[in-house]
């Protein structure tokens with residue numbers, strides 16, 4: 003690289019590092035291409051705030067698919083929180099360290115949007131995938147600290163355990179009135195951490211660790227190096243999307259960690275988007291390995 007070009011590359015890199023900011027993109031049926039102008043939020047509509055994970059940004063195909071699923075369901079504000087300046091690194095622990103600052107920004111933003119009546123907090127839900135689940139959790143802690151009230155609803159899709167064994171900046175049951183956790187891989191925290199924890203599919207090691215038909219999982223951003231495990235991990239996003247538009251995920255109460263369950267014995271409950279948020283406990287179910295994944299009642303036998 004010629005010296006002059008190298009100089010400008012360095013300067014631009016420093017500028018981009020120091021001026022990098024998190025951002026929000028709002029989608030509505032009337033704004034299909036998205037806007038960063040949050041004044042366009044309609045407080046009469048439910049608001050879904052989607053938070054991406056490590057090695058992802060707000061253009062992640064899976065999360066855009068989730069956005070489309072919400073918009074196809076009913077009029078809504080769908081906001082994708084972009085913390086890519088810190089997530090788009092191969093250094094997982096660097097990204098994990100940004101969960102705190104990213105969650106703080108998100109929590110303060112939600113508190114402001116709520117107090118200025120841009121959103122109705124009673125019908126606002128956060129959905130976070132992987133490290134994004136912990137970002138949503140921190141946002142819940144900040145929101146509680148600022149407003150002295152709790153967020154209504156956080157969905158944690160595969161909140162990871164790596165880097166969060168003693169790190170308390172993680173999603174937990176106190177971060178919202180209802181915390182729902184999906185478990186699909188060994189990357190996710192294996193123990194319960196929500197009001198409802200859902201463990202998908204069984205193998206000899208237990209529930210919620212391996213998904214059928216992985217590693218093949220086209221359509222979601224897969225860093226090649228993580229193909230196999232990543233497939234199980236991102237399958238949580240595919241299940242969530244399917245539950246929005248076509249919920250056939252019936253599950254039964256179980257103690258999945260100790261491999262005790264009542265498949266075929268209990269009557270099932272529907273889990274996923276639109277589920278009854280008065281439910282409590284751990285639930286298990288089986289799915290198919292291809293879209294559509296939900297098996298209906300067959301998933302609990």
Ligand SMILES: *[C@@H]1O[C@H](CO)[C@@H](O)[C@H](O)[C@H]1NC(C)=O
Pocket residue numbers: 278279280281
């Ligand atoms: C949710 O479950 C509770 C407890 O079983 C029940 O009383 C309530 O009617 C249910 N709500 C809906 C919307 O089904």
